[in-house]
Amino acid sequence: MAIWTLLMNRAMADTFMPEQGTEIAKSVDNLYAFLLVVSFISCAILIGGMIYFAMKYKRKTANDKTAYITHDTRLEVLWSVVPLIIFMVVFAWGWVVFHDMRTMPADALEIQVTGKQWAWTAEYKNGVKSVDIVVPVNRNVKIVLASEDVLHSFYVPSFRIKMDAIPGRYTNLWFNATKLGEFHVFCAEYCGTTHSGMITRLKVVSQEDFDKWLTSESEIGTLPIAERGRKYFQTRACASCHNVDNPAAKVGPSLYQLYGKEEALIEGGTAKVDDNYLRESIMDPQAKHVVGFPKPSPMPSFQGQLSESELAALIEYIKGLK
Numbered sequence: 123m124a125i126w127t128l129l130m131n132r133a134m135a136d137t138f139m140p141e142q143g144t145e146i147a148k149s150v151d152n153l154y155a156f157l158l159v160v161s162f163i164s165c166a167i168l169i170g171g172m173i174y175f176a177m178k179y180k181r182k183t184a185n186d187k188t189a190y191i192t193h194d195t196r197l198e199v200l201w202s203v204v205p206l207i208i209f210m211v212v213f214a215w216g217w218v219v220f221h222d223m224r225t226m227p228a229d230a231l232e233i234q235v236t237g238k239q240w241a242w243t244a245e246y247k248n249g250v251k252s253v254d255i256v257v258p259v260n261r262n263v264k265i266v267l268a269s270e271d272v273l274h275s276f277y278v279p280s281f282r283i284k285m286d287a288i289p290g291r292y293t294n295l296w297f298n299a300t301k302l303g304e305f306h307v308f309c310a311e312y313c314g315t316t317h318s319g320m321i322t323r324l325k326v327v328s329q330e331d332f333d334k335w336l337t338s339e340s341e342i343g344t345l346p347i348a349e350r351g352r353k354y355f356q357t358r359a360c361a362s363c364h365n366v367d368n369p370a371a372k373v374g375p376s377l378y379q380l381y382g383k384e385e386a387l388i389e390g391g392t393a394k395v396d397d398n399y400l401r402e403s404i405m406d407p408q409a410k411h412v413v414g415f416p417k418p419s420p421m422p423s424f425q426g427q428l429s430e431s432e433l434a435a436l437i438e439y440i441k442g443l444k
């Protein structure tokens with residue numbers, strides 16, 4: 123078993139699977155490697171046997187008679203019981219790994235992660251919000267998932283963990299990252315236009331760096347207003363639809379040098395981009411539609427989700443994009 127684990131882990135980690143960032147990843151890969159090897163052996167026996175018998179018992183002369191065999195009890199028992207044993211092994215093995223995955227450790231660091239079209243936001247116990255999910259290494263972390271709109275699925279391939287984020291209820295998963303570094307979080311449930319862009323970084327850092335990061339993030343309230351706006355812009359994932367450093371449109375209009383412009387509206391006429399226009403566009407995106415963009419707008423409303431102070435900071439940040 124030990125040799126199997128060693129060999130398979132190397133093979134799986136180096137060849138076809140993403141880097142193994144947790145112990146669970148190794149257990150999953152072991153089981154997967156076992157399935158793969160058993161399948162290859164079965165395939166070789168089945169296809170090899172078929173070819174061998176086809177050649178061996180090929181009719182050689184016109185009078186060649188095929189032996190008349192109706193059944194063989196020993197053989198039938200053998201080919202039923204052996205696969206049954208293999209399947210039961212796979213079932214029990216899978217059960218153990220799945221049980222490990224689904225049993226939340228009581229001492230875990232809890233992080234609230236919310237999926238929203240089209241970004242993940244992490245929220246820590248001390249109120250810090252972040253688009254990057256930062257966790258300490260070698261520590262049990264529990265992710266409590268929620269969704270603000272539609273089904274999403276939180277997937278970290280390197281950790282071999284995945285869980286749906288479902289509107290109207292909490293779901294959860296846990297991991298213990300054993301490697302420092304950055305890992306990808308994907309959305310694994312089709313959720314609309316920018317589903318494929320719903321990617322977040324999961325940073326595994328030392329406990330010391332984690333504490334430092336958490337403290338510095340919690341001091342966000344003392345930043346200059348436009349700087350705070352930039353932070354909210356990141357945490358609310360505005361950048362997934364709006365450019366800020368060039369005039370090219372993404373899903374929504376670029377915000378680069380937008381302030382003060384006259385925008386042509388689908389509704390007719392124009393609107394000047396001032397504080398109230400930006401406010402309205404964030405709080406009630408269906409109020410006005412700029413020519414060249416879809417109506418109704420795919421932009422979600424932030425009514426009730428941003429405080430006046432946060433909104434003001436965002437607008438201040440947008441004003442400064444020159």
Ligand code: CUA
Pocket residue numbers: 237238239240273274275309310311312313314317318320
């Ligand atoms: Cu969120 Cu796909």
